[in-house]
Amino acid sequence: MERTLLLNSTFEPLKIISWQRAITLLTQGKVEVIDFHDREIRGISVTFRLPSIMRLLKLVKIRRASKEVRFSRANIYQRDKFSCQYCGTRFSAEELTFDHVIPQVQGGAATWENIVTACLSCNNRKGGRTPSQAGMRLIRQPAKPKFIPVVTLRVGVKNAPLSWRDYLYWNIELDRNE
Secondary structure, three states: OOEEEEEOOOOOEEEEEEHHHHHHHHHOOOEEEEEEEEEEEEOOOOEEEEEEEEEEOOOOOOOOOOOOOOOOHHHHHHHOOOEOOOOOOEOOHHHEEEEEOOOHHHOOOOOOOOEEEEEHHHHHHHOOOOOOOOOOOOOOOOOOOOOOOOOOEEEEOOOOOHHHHHOOOOOEEEEOOO
16 A cells, blocks of 8 residues: 655654554644645545645654663664674574673673674674673674664655655655565
8 A cells, every 4th residue: 555755844754654644643633734745545534635844733743862872782783783693694673682791690791892693604603601601702892882873764665656756855765676
């Protein structure tokens, strides 16, 4: 089913939402429709043209990255580029875990400098030992990131409606492979 590009009141792209969420925002009077898809949704007593682009009537303040990078599993995976820091292989998030370089049983803490991304195989091989005790080497020493990477909204060029392109600019990454 069609998706809807949601713009801030300043016409800045915020996100892509489902047609159901678009209709909800429309019926709540929170948005104005800029453009429509060619399809309609019919109810018993009402018919809606599916919105392609909608703009919020009130400004939504976008929380900018703070100076402090939040310590989280997702940010650890991002810092390590979804790669095992022992074998160097890239994995999906579901296939990764994080590993204490100095194990907790040896006094290692859960800090940026002691946690790395590891695949299950390497993590099991290392066990409750340090990398040197396990005969393994870290590809890169863990450190706290200095900044949060810019989050981009990825839209496949082949899948994005032509009407969206006027609103997709430098904070949107168009992926030509999709």
